[in-house]
Amino acid sequence: MSPFEIVAEPARRALMDALVAGPKPVGELSDAAGLSQPNTSRHLRILREAGLVSVTPDAQRRLYALRPERLIELDRWLIPYRELWRSSLDALERHLDEGS
Amino acid sequence: MSPFEIVAEPARRALMDALVAGPKPVGELSDAAGLSQPNTSRHLRILREAGLVSVTPDAQRRLYALRPERLIELDRWLIPYRELWRSSLDALERHLDEGS
DNA sequence: CACTTATATAAGCCTCTGATTATCTACGTC
DNA sequence: GACGTAGATAATCAGAGGCTTATATAAGTG
Numbered sequence: 724m725s726p727f728e729i730v731a732e733p734a735r736r737a738l739m740d741a742l743v744a745g746p747k748p749v750g751e752l753s754d755a756a757g758l759s760q761p762n763t764s765r766h767l768r769i770l771r772e773a774g775l776v777s778v779t780p781d782a783q784r785r786l787y788a789l790r791p792e793r794l795i796e797l798d799r800w801l802i803p804y805r806e807l808w809r810s811s812l813d814a815l816e817r818h819l820d821e822g823s
Numbered sequence: 824m825s826p827f828e829i830v831a832e833p834a835r836r837a838l839m840d841a842l843v844a845g846p847k848p849v850g851e852l853s854d855a856a857g858l859s860q861p862n863t864s865r866h867l868r869i870l871r872e873a874g875l876v877s878v879t880p881d882a883q884r885r886l887y888a889l890r891p892e893r894l895i896e897l898d899r900w901l902i903p904y905r906e907l908w909r910s911s912l913d914a915l916e917r918h919l920d921e922g923s
Numbered sequence: 924c925a926c927t928t929a930t931a932t933a934a935g936c937c938t939c940t941g942a943t944t945a946t947c948t949a950c951g952t953c
Numbered sequence: 954g955a956c957g958t959a960g961a962t963a964a965t966c967a968g969a970g971g972c973t974t975a976t977a978t979a980a981g982t983g
Contacts, residue, residue: 731831
């Protein structure tokens with residue numbers, strides 16, 4: 724599954740956003756993302772298989788952590804578009820500066 | 824439809840990629856993206872409704888052009904993750920520099 | 924005005940995926 | 954070793970979305 728598809732799902736973005744602050748067990752992620760426990764596990768599994776999170780067992784809990792490297796692909800795809808919107812924003816700015 | 828979902832679809836990324844070079848009519852987009860004509864029209868409609876492309880009639884043709892502004896949302900979402908992978912890449916670099 | 928080209932829309936099918944409910948496993952505690 | 958907690962998995966269901974085929978509109982061309 725491509726990072727694009729992974730990130731398309733709001734539930735998964737919510738989980739990832741909750742992980743930005745640091746590793747968390749499933750229970751906390753479930754609460755933070757407002758997902759049921761099984762659903763949380765399912766999406767975490769998808770994230771894990773896509774290489775976007777890692778797991779380390781901690782007694783009966785599992786600590787999930789972000790592995791953001793695969794998002795670089797997304798970032799690289801954005802590059803040409805970024806330049807486009809920059810130039811259009813620049814144009815707008817110039818337009819405003821002219822006071823016309 | 825969120826930009827995340829829009830961009831999740833390979834066919835739509837192909838269309839957008841073809842538009843980076845500049846506006847194009849449907850026929851060229853269809854060829855460039857390797858999509859059937861109706862399918863091309865369908866995805867272009869989705870892109871249009873999401874505000875990612877604009878259309879200007881040109882006789883019996885329709886010229887589609889990129890409107891990349893809405894991708895800014897995607898870019899902003901990436902910011903915290905970008906910092907994470909930067910720091911991990913930096914760590915790797917330091918590690919290699921140490922020659923250990 | 925018939926014909927062709929360019930594009931849009933409609934209908935239908937099929938697959939994929941997300942959510943829920945219920946169950947199973949593993950670990951810790953008393 | 955019974956019980957409670959944390960998490961994973963299975964089964965099922967429902968809905969969304971993609972692709973194709975067929976048809977419609979609209980604008981040029983003879």
